[in-house]
Amino acid sequence: MSILIKDITKYYNKVPVLKACTMQLNKERITCIMGPSGSGKTTLLRILMGLTQADSGLIEGLDKKRITAVFQEDRLCGYLDSITNIKLVCRKEIGTERIQKELEAVGLLDIQNKKVSLLSGGMKRRVAIVRAILADSDIILMDEPFKGLDEQLRHEVIEYVKRKSKGKVVVIVTHDKKEAEQLEAELFYLTS
Numbered sequence: 001m002s003i004l005i006k007d008i009t010k011y012y013n014k015v016p017v018l019k020a021c022t023m024q025l026n027k028e029r030i031t032c033i034m035g036p037s038g039s040g041k042t043t044l045l046r047i048l049m050g051l052t053q054a055d056s057g058l059i060e061g062l063d064k065k066r067i068t069a070v071f072q073e074d075r076l077c078g079y080l081d082s083i084t085n086i087k088l089v090c091r092k093e094i095g096t097e098r099i100q101k102e103l104e105a106v107g108l109l110d111i112q113n114k115k116v117s118l119l120s121g122g123m124k125r126r127v128a129i130v131r132a133i134l135a136d137s138d139i140i141l142m143d144e145p146f147k148g149l150d151e152q153l154r155h156e157v158i159e160y161v162k163r164k165s166k167g168k169v170v171v172i173v174t175h176d177k178k179e180a181e182q183l184e185a186e187l188f189y190l191t192s
């Protein structure tokens with residue numbers, strides 16, 4: 001499975017943000033999108049998700065594909081615990097024990113029954129990552145998912161994502177070249 005992004009152009013208030021952006025996304029290799037702040041990385045993810053309309057260009061290969069995302073702002077239900085948050089997006093039933101194991105794999109111990117609003121930013125981010133991995137989608141889009149994690153944790157969580165996302169199209173926005181290297185990703189640079 002591959003997704004072709006061809007000549008995507010997007011203007012905001014007559015200012016071009018994406019200019020004839022072309023790239024191919026493959027399931028064999030994670031794709032990292034890099035580029036300066038304001039170069040349109042989030043906008044491109046939003047276009048892939050159908051949340052923002054491109055002005056011109058086309059995207060091939062998205063038909064009937066299920067997409068899950070880790071947004072910059074996590075988008076979890078704060079009044080629910082992490083396990084319930086994860087179960088909410090899973091199409092197939094996944095048992096509590098399995099989810100607990102996945103949370104433990106990203107260093108989240110003993111938080112499963114806490115309301116998400118009581119977790120730290122880095123903890124919420126990891127819950128959102130596990131949710132995206134377990135959601136049984138074809139495509140995973142992540143917007144700076146490892147931001148705010150300390151070095152050791154970041155290393156572990158990147159390995160978790162690499163291990164668990166095999167066979168899916170994965171696109172990760174990052175500002176960190178080291179992250180892209182550890183992900184063994186194909187790099188695309190957007191310019192502002």
Ligand SMILES: Nc1ncnc2c1ncn2[C@@H]1O[C@H](COP(=O)(O)OP(=O)(O)OP(=O)(O)O)[C@@H](O)[C@H]1O
Binds near residue numbers: 013035040041043
């Ligand atoms: N809904 C919107 N209306 C108007 N302008 C917008 C809108 N969304 C984004 N922009 C502008 O488009 C440009 C690209 O924004 P975008 O968030 O895609 O950049 P980015 O590369 O993801 O930035 P960062 O690395 O800071 O997250 C910015 O100048 C931003 O202000």
